[in-house]
Amino acid sequence: MATLIDTLNNDTRAKANDGARHPEKAHRPDKPIARKPAWIRVKAPGSPVYTETRRIVRENNLVTVCEEAGCPNIGECWTKKHATMMIMGDTCTRACAFCNVKTGLPAPLDADEPENVANAVAKLGLRHVVITSVDRDDLADGGARHFVEVIEAIRRRSPGTTIEILTPDFLRKDGALEMVVAARPDVFNHNLETVPRLYLNIRPGARYFHSLRLLQRVKEIDPTIFTKSGIMAGLGETREEVLQVMDDMRSANIDFLTVGQYLQPTRKHAAVDRFVTPDEFKSYETIARTKGFLLVSSSPLTRSSYHADEDFARLSAARNAAQPRT
8 A cells, every 4th residue: 555644844755846756746736735633643763773774775776665655654664674665766657646656757677676675685684575666557567577586586685584565557468467476475465545436536547456356366376375455545435335345355365454544645646535533444454354354454554564574474373373274
């Protein structure tokens, strides 16, 4: 799930009228940014370990979704040396209404990136790493081969590290999904982001049922890979629509569901319809568990890679507990 909050007021990534960052949104009328409730606010980052994590990221010339999308959890995660790498550059070919990642024509792929990512994972000492990317509709395979090269580089350098990938939808990229699944990541994540009714306004370049089918295909190809998906709350969806998405996900055998609060990055992005209360998020978690997900994370600050290390251990334990004893 996209992570969207302005954590540093002087960060040029989150300036409301940054036409260079979001040229396709510059013509849109400004939407007021609602004041966040107390349960959304977080402390600014700044611990010594946070600084060390940032140094390692910079030295390896890496992009992180933590920074590019303005994640509210960056202080907590980087203090634990948990950084989510965003491969294939910092520029996305799509212009989703919720996302703060820069859009435009991306630069060519960096051939050194797989080794740079692997070096950073080793230096950070990660037991579990999350690798995500921008959409690369300009590439014939959507970047599938690059994902494979990153996975293989990490396995060579840190064979004990489990790997979670958060991929684009590979729309109209024949064979791309199969290529990535063959590399056998431990967790395959692709976010549905919102309910089908809101796709035209919120995620216009994507197709709900294609994304759902993508995750279903992962399980058909390799049932041992954990599948994961998430949605944002507070975009105007109804409770009934959220429950239907849960049912759709379970029909596709998705193991892990995340639900978090949408936060408006700038005045040019989709407005927050409402702030969902912690009690409502807890209710979603309870219902999702009854529907059969192995793991559910549902809270205002939940994001796709938040607590991913601990969650992978819980996923493995839940699967083992669910298997019949012989």
